[in-house]
Each structure stands twice: as C-alpha cells, then as structure tokens.
Amino acid sequence: MALDAEIRAQLTQYLQLMEGDVQIKVSAGSDAVSQDMLALVDEIVSLSSKITVERAELSRTPSFSVNRAGEDTGIVFAGIPLGHEFTSLVLALLQASGRPPKVEQDLIDQIKGIRGEYRFETYVSLSCHNCPDVVQALNIMSVLNAGISHTMIDGAAYKDEVESKNVMAVPSVYLNGEFFGSGRMSLEEILAKLGTAPDASELAGKDPFDVLVIGGGPSGASAAIYAARKGIRTGIVAERFGGQVMDTMGIENFISVKYTEGPKLVASLEEHVKEYGIDVMKLQRAKRLEKKELIEVELESGAVLKSKAVIVSTGARWRNVGVPGEAEFKNKGVAYCPHCDGPLFTGKDVAVIGGGNSGIEAAIDLAGIVKHVTVLEFMPELKADAVLQQRLYSLPNVTVHKNVQTKEITGTDKVDGITFIDRETGAEQHVELQGVFVQIGLVPNTDWLGDTVERSRFGEIVVDRHGATNVPGVFAAGDCTNSAYKQIIISMGSGATAALGAFDYLIRN
Numbered sequence: 422m423a424l425d426a427e428i429r430a431q432l433t434q435y436l437q438l439m440e441g442d443v444q445i446k447v448s449a450g451s452d453a454v455s456q457d458m459l460a461l462v463d464e465i466v467s468l469s470s471k472i473t474v475e476r477a478e479l480s481r482t483p484s485f486s487v488n489r490a491g492e493d494t495g496i497v498f499a500g501i502p503l504g505h506e507f508t509s510l511v512l513a514l515l516q517a518s519g520r521p522p523k524v525e526q527d528l529i530d531q532i533k534g535i536r537g538e539y540r541f542e543t544y545v546s547l548s549c550h551n552c553p554d555v556v557q558a559l560n561i562m563s564v565l566n567a568g569i570s571h572t573m574i575d576g577a578a579y580k581d582e583v584e585s586k587n588v589m590a591v592p593s594v595y596l597n598g599e600f601f602g603s604g605r606m607s608l609e610e611i612l613a614k615l616g617t618a619p620d621a622s623e624l625a626g627k628d629p630f631d632v633l634v635i636g637g638g639p640s641g642a643s644a645a646i647y648a649a650r651k652g653i654r655t656g657i658v659a660e661r662f663g664g665q666v667m668d669t670m671g672i673e674n675f676i677s678v679k680y681t682e683g684p685k686l687v688a689s690l691e692e693h694v695k696e697y698g699i700d701v702m703k704l705q706r707a708k709r710l711e712k713k714e715l716i717e718v719e720l721e722s723g724a725v726l727k728s729k730a731v732i733v734s735t736g737a738r739w740r741n742v743g744v745p746g747e748a749e750f751k752n753k754g755v756a757y758c759p760h761c762d763g764p765l766f767t768g769k770d771v772a773v774i775g776g777g778n779s780g781i782e783a784a785i786d787l788a789g790i791v792k793h794v795t796v797l798e799f800m801p802e803l804k805a806d807a808v809l810q811q812r813l814y815s816l817p818n819v820t821v822h823k824n825v826q827t828k829e830i831t832g833t834d835k836v837d838g839i840t841f842i843d844r845e846t847g848a849e850q851h852v853e854l855q856g857v858f859v860q861i862g863l864v865p866n867t868d869w870l871g872d873t874v875e876r877s878r879f880g881e882i883v884v885d886r887h888g889a890t891n892v893p894g895v896f897a898a899g900d901c902t903n904s905a906y907k908q909i910i911i912s913m914g915s916g917a918t919a920a921l922g923a924f925d926y927l928i929r930n
C-alpha cells in the first residue's frame with residue numbers, strides 16, 4: 422500500500438517532530454489486510470530513522486502496536502488506520518516518541534493517578550468522524566499510564582467480531598471485555614465515566630458571576646467571549662463543549678473560512694474562550710433556573726451557581742420518532758449518524774425515517790454501501806431539495822414511501838424490521854431490515870427550563886432583538902431560541918447580541 426504523495430510529504434514532516442525512538446510490533450498473516458498493513462508500516466519506517474519494526478504475535482492478526490523503544494505503550498491498531506484514523510496513527514507515533522500530548526495538566530495528572538488494569542478496545546469505521554477523538558483520547562491514556570492499554574479495531578477488517586458482539590454503532594468502546602460506551606466521547610468524558618473527574622460539588626463554592634452562559638456550542642462560546650471582553654466575570658456551564666459542531670464533518674459556510682471540520686472549529690473556539698480567562702465548567706448539566714435576587718442555576722450534581730445575568734444557549738438535539746423499539750434498539754440497529762454507522766450495514770437492508778434534506782442525503786449516502794434503502798416520509802411529499810430528490814430517484818436500490826407513519830421498530834436483541842401505516846388507507850406494512858436511520862430534525866434543549874422562561878409551541882425560547890427573554894436578566898441565543906434559521910454563524914451572531922444585551926442590562930441595573 423503506497424501512501425499518496427501529499428500524505429507521504431505531510432507524514433514526513435510530522436515524523437520530524439518525533440523526540441525519541443519508536444518500535445512498531447507487527448502481527449501479520451498472509452491475508453490481504455495483513456499485506457496492506459505491512460506495506461503501510463514499511464512505508465512509515467522508511468520515512469524516519471527513529472522508527473524500527475519487528476514481527477510479533479499480538480492478540481489480533483492483523484494488527485500492530487506502537488511503542489517506546491524497549492517499553493510497550495499498550496497502543497494497538499487492529500486493521501489499517503487510514504481514513505479518519507490516520508491522524509490517530511500519526512499522534513500515536515509522536516506521543517510514543519515522547520512528544521507530550523496537547524492536553525491540560527490536570528487531565529494528565531488524573532490519568533497518571535488511575536490505578537489498576539484498564540484494557541480498552543474501540544470498534545471504529547474508517548469513515549467515522551466521531552471515532553478519532555475517542556481513539557486518540559484512549560491512546561493518550563495508554564501512553565501516560567502503564568496500567569491502561571487501548572486497541573483500535575477497524576470493524577471492516579474484523580467483521581466476525583463486530584457481528585458476534587452485535588456492534589451496530591461506532592465508536593463502540595469496551596473496557597476489560599464489557600461494553601463501556603458508544604458515540605463521541607472526549608477525554609474529560611471518559612475520565613468522568615471512570616470516576617476520576619473532580620467532584621462537581623466543588624463548583625458550589627464559586628463567587629457569583631456577572632454573566633453565566635449555559636451551553637458551550639458556538640452561540641455560548643461567542644456570548645462568553647463578548648461578555649468577557651467587557652471585563653466582567655464570565656462563566657460557561659456546558660454539558661459537552663462544542664455542541665452540534667462536534668458532530669459536523671465538513672463546514673463550508675462559516676464565512677471567511679472556505680472549509681473546516683467540526684472538531685477543528687471547536688478546538689479554535691475553545692482556544693479563543695481560554696484567551697479571556699472565562700471559567701469553563703465542562704460536563705455539567707443545568708437542570709433548573711430561578712430568578713431570585715440573583716439568578717440561580719442548579720446543576721445535576723446539586724451545585725447551585727449564581728449570576729447577575731444568564732445567557733441560555735443550550736442548542737438542540739436529534740429529534741426521536743418516539744415509537745416502540747427506538748430507544749430499546751439504539752446502537753443495536755437504530756442510528757442517527759449515517760457517516761459513522763453506515764459502513765456497519767454494508768450489504769444489509771436499512772430504512773431512513775425522514776424525507777428532508779438530511780434524510781435524503783443520508784439515503785443517497787447509504788445506498789452506495791447497503792443493499793437496499795427504504796425511505797419513510799410522514800408528509801405526502803418529500804421536503805428535500807429537488808436536486809437531492811432527483812439523485813435519490815435515480816438510484817436502483819431505494820424505495821420511497823410517502824405519507825406513512827412509522828409505527829414500530831421491531832427486533833429481539835437487535836433491529837429486524839420496521840412497521841409503518843399508510844396515512845391515507847390505514848394499511849399496515851412491515852419491512853424486514855437490519856438498520857433504521859432517524860433523520861427527522863432537531864428539538865431545542867429547553868425542557869429543563871420548565872415554565873420559568875417563555876417558550877414557543879416548538880419549545881424554543883422567545884427572545885427580543887437584544888436576545889432578552891421575558892425574565893429580566895435572562896437572555897438566550899442560538900438554536901434553543903425562536904431564531905428563524907439555525908446555523909453556526911447565526912448562532913454566533915445571536916450569542917454576541919445576547920452578551921451585549923446582558924451587558925446593557927447589567928449597567929442599567
């Protein structure tokens with residue numbers, strides 16, 4: 422396997438950053454994947470005198486481990502880490518060579534303080550953009566702590582394992598053989614799941630803020646930066662910093678940046694937020710807001726934060742169909758990310774629920790991988806753009822059912838079919854299939870506010886042109902509001918508006 426010239430040139434440059442020697446141990450057989458893997462390893466070795474290779478017998482073949490000279494790090498790649506995992510390979514080589522990972526010192530201390538044996542295994546697909554974060558976080562943990570090991574397993578190269586473990590969503594992480602979690606997880610989230618994160622009740626003793634932002638997506642980050650630039654005490658409480666942008670692949674409409682990717686944009690947002698000494702409280706979920714003398718925000722940990730003004734920017738999440746089987750078979754055939762989980766359904770039959778742009782884009786993408794796609798649209802017509810519909814109808818392996826209501830996703834331990842009703846005739850139909858991709862839009866994350874703040878019938882917070890809600894001192898921005906359009910640049914603009922509105926409120930009160 423020859424790397425293309427551009428990747429080879431980039432890799433050569435990165436490998437010059439290596440600090441010490443690295444030893445790759447390869448477990449290969451005579452199969453095609455083994456041969457491709459050997460070719461890749463040989464090519465990498467040829468690019469740096471600091472890397473050596475030796476044959477070994479690892480627990481999976483084909484696989485290879487990336488080690489410090491004379492000491493195993495515990496990092497193993499089972500399969501060929503190209504596609505989205507290529508960066509994970511490059512980082513593993515650099516970190517195994519002694520180059521420090523780019524993470525905060527308190528996280529490094531938490532990782533080093535973990536005691537015991539932790540054998541992580543992560544099933545990925547090479548087209549999954551959520552997987553590298555998890556792989557890279559667990560690789561960092563392996564490099565920093567001798568008790569921790571991590572194997573990335575390419576589901577396409579280990580189909581039998583994937584089948585026998587019923588892995589139907591990636592990334593799927595196992596710890597010491599037991600299911601640990603699936604979907605994108607940051608290093609902080611993994612550590613919190615292991616119980617090593619600092620106690621959230623430490624937050625309770627904080628002094629009141631001038632502006633407290635709830636939500637760490639683009640609107641929250643923008644609001645916090647605008648507030649902090651006024652020299653006032655600003656905090657952000659965020660369940661998952663980056664919000665929906667973390668789940669976004671290519672972004673081509675963030676004006677002035679021709680192309681970027683979600684995680685890259687989130688890293689820049691975080692860097693920008695850090696410039697201003699904003700108190701960022703990650704992995705914290707707000708559950709109640711109450712206006713007293715100050716505004717109080719209660720977190721799920723029980724801690725209560727106080728602030729003179731609050732900006733709610735809690736964004737939106739995927740809408741569920743809410744039929745029997747959806748929750749039961751989540752990650753067991755019910756999926757929300759076609760880019761991530763599509764490859765796990767190669768050669769199988771799937772359904773896409775939703776005929777808007779995201780649903781039809783998903784159906785077109787999936788049709789290239791799976792055997793057959795059934796599209797179910799509730800309305801009499803598809804809502805997707807005409808050009809997408811034309812492309813869809815040109816595909817031989819797609820069936821479209823319009824004006825139908827999904828009744829149930831069926832299965833025993835995983836999805837085996839879907840039942841829907843023709844809304845005109847009432848006729849019920851059942852299609853046998855293995856996967857269901859739900860693509861029916863988003864719902865605002867505002868339930869936690871109860872009746873405290875006025876919301877529209879769609880649950881969106883009603884704001885005026887200053888971003889103010891009906892509660893004095895409470896502002897809102899981004900996808901959780903009744904703004905006409907939901908886009909990154911729009912949410913950032915509304916975050917700025919809400920922060921300026923909040924500042925105005927503070928100087929008048």
Ligand SMILES: Cc1cc2nc3c(=O)[nH]c(=O)nc-3n(C[C@H](O)[C@H](O)[C@H](O)COP(=O)(O)OP(=O)(O)OC[C@H]3O[C@@H](n4cnc5c(N)ncnc54)[C@H](O)[C@@H]3O)c2cc1C
Pocket residue numbers: 635636637638639640641658659660661662663664665666668669670671672673674675705706707708734735736737738866869898899900901907908909910912
């Ligand atoms: C797959 C996908 C692709 C997209 N592609 C594009 C694109 O190419 N271009 C574009 O402009 N837009 C795109 N969008 C839309 C864009 O991502 C959103 O408009 C934008 O992220 C909204 O930002 P936000 O800050 O309002 O909300 P979000 O990004 O949803 O962020 C919400 C934040 O609030 C936090 N939160 C939620 N509830 C709580 C709580 N109770 N307590 C504490 N924190 C909480 C979340 O963890 C998160 O940090 C895409 C969206 C998706 C899903």
